[in-house]
Amino acid sequence: MHELGLVSGILETVGKTAREAGASRVVSVSLRIGDMAEVNPETMEFAWDVLREDDPLCVEATMEVAYVHPSSVCLDCGEEFEHDRFHLRCPACGSADTVLITGREMDIVSMEIEDGA
Template identity: 80%
Template sequence: MHELGLVSGILDVAVKTAREAGASRVVSVSLRIGDMAEVNEESMDFAWDILREDDPLTAEATMQVEYVRPKSVCAECGNEFEHDRFHLRCPACGSRETRLVAGREMDIVSMEIETPDEEDG
């Protein structure tokens, strides 16, 4: 289950960033994950719920994930098209010479933190 490693890395970045910003807690982390990364949503949620409790900064943090459908461009005709993980052939010309341009990303898009100043006022 590589989701444990992914979430652990995400939380490491979130905690480091929050500490550098003087945050009292991480409110939420937003991610963008491509379908081609083959991340299991239920495993990701489970790992998040378990691992976020390891640090007081992230104990109550939420995680939002935007899943990105795969998109490729055909080297033969230039057609850009969305597809699932298994059907990479160009629907316009039938070529198998395609290049993936979206769908493999794993990005931390944004993070919301709370600072001590925000708590007081």
């Protein structure tokens, strides 16, 4: 269950950034996570609900996640294509010589805070 470690790291970064900005609270955090990162959405939500309570700045924060579907490029024919986690062969030429270009993201995109004033 690597989601606990992920959420812990996210909250650590968010809390530190919010404190440096003089925030009175974190309202929301937006994430972008690739399907290939093997993150379970329900476990991620559970970890968020549990771990955010450890930081008074984040205790009421919501988490919004945009999941990114995998896409690859074929090194043989140059075709760019979307696929699921298991089918990486080029649909144009059938080659398995492909490189993932999206789908492993794990980004904090933005956070909304209230300032201390």
